[in-house]
Amino acid sequence: MRRLTLIRHGLTAWNLSGRFQGTSDVPLSDAGRQQARRLRPHAARLERVDVVVSSPSRRALETAQLAFPERTPLPEARVRELDFGVFEGRTFDQNQRHPAWRWWTADPYERPAPRGESYRMLQARAVAWLDEARARWSGSHVALVCHSGTVQMLLAHLLGVTRPRYAERLEVQHTSLSLVRFEADAIVVERVNAVPHLDAFEPAQGLT
Numbered sequence: 001m002r003r004l005t006l007i008r009h010g011l012t013a014w015n016l017s018g019r020f021q022g023t024s025d026v027p028l029s030d031a032g033r034q035q036a037r038r039l040r041p042h043a044a045r046l047e048r049v050d051v052v053v054s055s056p057s058r059r060a061l062e063t064a065q066l067a068f069p070e071r072t073p074l075p076e077a078r079v080r081e082l083d084f085g086v087f088e089g090r091t092f093d094q095n096q097r098h099p100a101w102r103w104w105t106a107d108p109y110e111r112p113a114p115r116g117e118s119y120r121m122l123q124a125r126a127v128a129w130l131d132e133a134r135a136r137w138s139g140s141h142v143a144l145v146c147h148s149g150t151v152q153m154l155l156a157h158l159l160g161v162t163r164p165r166y167a168e169r170l171e172v173q174h175t176s177l178s179l180v181r182f183e184a185d186a187i188v189v190e191r192v193n194a195v196p197h198l199d200a201f202e203p204a205q206g207l208t
Contacts, residue, residue, distance in 0.1 A: 001134040003141040005046060006151045006178040007067065009059040010035040015174070018091045022084035022116070027058045035175040036066035038197040042177070043067045043143070050140035053133070055080045055147060063175065064145040073145065078129040081147035085116020108166050119164065123153035130154060134182070148172040155180075158187050173198070 010032030014021045028036065043049070054064040054073035057080055064073035087095045087104075095101050100114050112118040126146075133142060151172045156164040158180060171193050172178070179190040 001137050001142055001182055002139050003047060003182070004130075004180040005049070005141070005143045006154060006180070007039070007043075007063065007143060007145045008148050008151055008172050008174055008176050009055070009057070009063040009145060010066075011174045012059050014089075018093075019089055020084045020087045020091075020095065021059075022081050022088045023057070024088050025058050028062045032059065032174065033062070033066060035198065036063045039063075039067045039175045039177075040069065042197045046143075046177075047141055049143045051137055051142045052145065053079070053142060054145040055150070057081065057147070060145045060147065064143075067145070067175070068143065076129055076144075078125040079144060079146040079150050082119060082122045082149045083113070083116040085113035087113055087116070105166055109164055119149065119153060119166075122149055123157060123164075126150050126154050127157050130157075151178055155189065155192065159189060 010028050012021065012026045012032055013029045014024070014026045016029065016031075049068065049071070052064055052068045052071040052073045053076050054060045056075040056077055061073060061075065064071075086098065086100065090098075104111050104113050109119045112121065152164065152170055155170060155178060173193055173195050175195065175198065177194040178192045179194070181188040181190055
């Protein structure tokens with residue numbers, strides 16, 4: 001693999017209501033579709049994309065289809081979002097009142113959410129995919145449409161951050177681009193959370 005472009009999916013109704021989505025299969029909202037369409041011309045100006053891979057979640061697949069209409073995205077289960085377990089479908093305020101919340105957020109990299117995953121588990125499966133993809137598509141530019149947790153864990157791995165922390169993390173906005181270049185003896189993260197297509201973006205009234 002010569003290049004990797006990491007793209008977070010567009011907005012969903014659960015994003016707007018502050019609900020933890022994780023592996024719940026929530027589709028894009030109208031605003032999320034609008035974001036993905038706005039991404040399309042910017043995606044077209046990237047160095048030629050050879051392969052588009054997507055999380056199997058509807059919100060990621062639909063983002064990939066709208067942003068790269070000339071490509072058929074390849075679904076990949078290992079890049080799905082973190083399984084938040086008992087916290088799925090609940091708001092932040094609701095989860096703060098859950099008896100396991102403080103225990104989990106003290107070290108979510110190592111501690112699995114009850115009936116869910118830890119970020120270490122997410123990182124392990126995403127990195128396993130990346131290692132295979134780099135060998136499979138040697139010399140290619142791969143666009144991966146996935147989730148904020150997946151993007152953060154892959155970037156942490158590529159930058160050699162051995163223990164990512166919950167409270168200090170990279171901002172990864174909806175439909176943002178993070179660009180990585182692989183060289184013979186180096187990995188160069190060229191850009192993180194680029195959103196030129198969202199400058200002055202405001203969803204049309206009533207879009208959710």
